[in-house]
Amino acid sequence: MQGMPYPWMVQQQQAGRQLCLILDGGGEECQALSAARDLSRYCSLYSQTAVAELAKTGPVILLLEDLAEPGLTQLLQKPETNWGWLGSLLNDDLTDVTRHWRERMLVGEPGRQALYRFQDNRTLARVLTYLPAEQWPVFLGPLVSVCYWHDDGWCCRDNPAPGNYPVPDPAPWSQVPNPQAAAILHANILRYLLAEHSEALAALVEFQDPRIWLTQVLEQAHAWQWCGPQQLEFLVVRRLEEATRSSVIQWQPMKGETPVEHYERVVEQWRREGAEHV
Structure with missing residues (x-):
């Protein structure tokens, strides 16, 4: 899918799905988008977790409605900065998707765990390229579809079976090689x-x-x-x-x-x- 991701966003809205944005926290765009929403429309994914002290700069999930929102437009105009990615949900309840990513924010053995940058579009692209499609649901969870910047163009992928899944051991996404x-x-x-x-x-x-x-x-x-x-x-x-x-x-x-x-x-x-x- 080349060009701006508006056709994908319109398609998801027409299908009755709720658009959301997952992005790094701390930036001006993130702060502006968060300030424009009440607490039910966005969530800091590190808050209320073992890494709550990093919540101000950690990933955030926000619900989207206005496709012409200035903060969103600014982000979509500079995808090469790797600010995050777009997703769609069956409804506007952030409970399940928040729990899903909080359960996947750490990888590694106890005592040697590291933060997993699921909010990075490059990470998302590597996982969806490396894993077979039948393993996408356990990674994407409640997300119905995702849209992200990869290799100088916009890509979109549909989750074959959206839902709530426990974290497998070992987590297949933690085995994905990082070329960097x-x-x-x-x-x-x-x-x-x-x-x-x-x-x-x-x-x-x-x-x-x-x-x-x-x-x-x-x-x-x-x-x-x-x-x-x-x-x-x-x-x-x-x-x-x-x-x-x-x-x-x-x-x-x-x-x-x-x-x-x-x-x-x-x-x-x-x-x-x-x-x-x-």
Whole structure:
């Protein structure tokens, strides 16, 4: 569906459905749209949850009626800012859809959970592209249809079976690969090194581009299957020390070693080396 999504919105209204908008909170447009509604017409999805302190900047769901509303028009004119997406419901009761997304706002194991950015149109697009259509209902829940910006155009998808569904374990949408994951990890590690190992990083800059160096280290981690946070931290920090100081660690895996055995042997070797120099 190319162009502005008005034909989709009109179609949904003509079918007797209620239009809604799911978008990031905190922006001027979101504040203006929220201020124009009473409490029954919008909801902050983080409020009354474990992350209620983030409610002011968290995602919001708003009911739409006037397709010419200035705040809505402004958003639709700049979809490339990835502000969120549009949906339709069978009625104007936000209870079910609010509960649905609150149950899906966290992903990961207890104690290591992260906020899931379901309000991001790029996230929505990845899920609906990756998952087969028969799995869409458990992700979209009460939403009858959705319309979102993706790859320089508007897309719309219909939910095959709108309704209320429990969160499956594991949640299929949490398994969807993120093409930006590598770039995000790369940037986060550089920020960590700058904050915690700034002197070593400054020494590295004198003779090598840290970005190229880190790319090579992460390629090594992938090849060795050292993907856990502890393994990555050890490899990056020790490699940085090696690049800027003397080191005699035998990094390469030995014949027949599993990734875990390889990691444990290298850590033990590093500990012995450290003890000898104390």
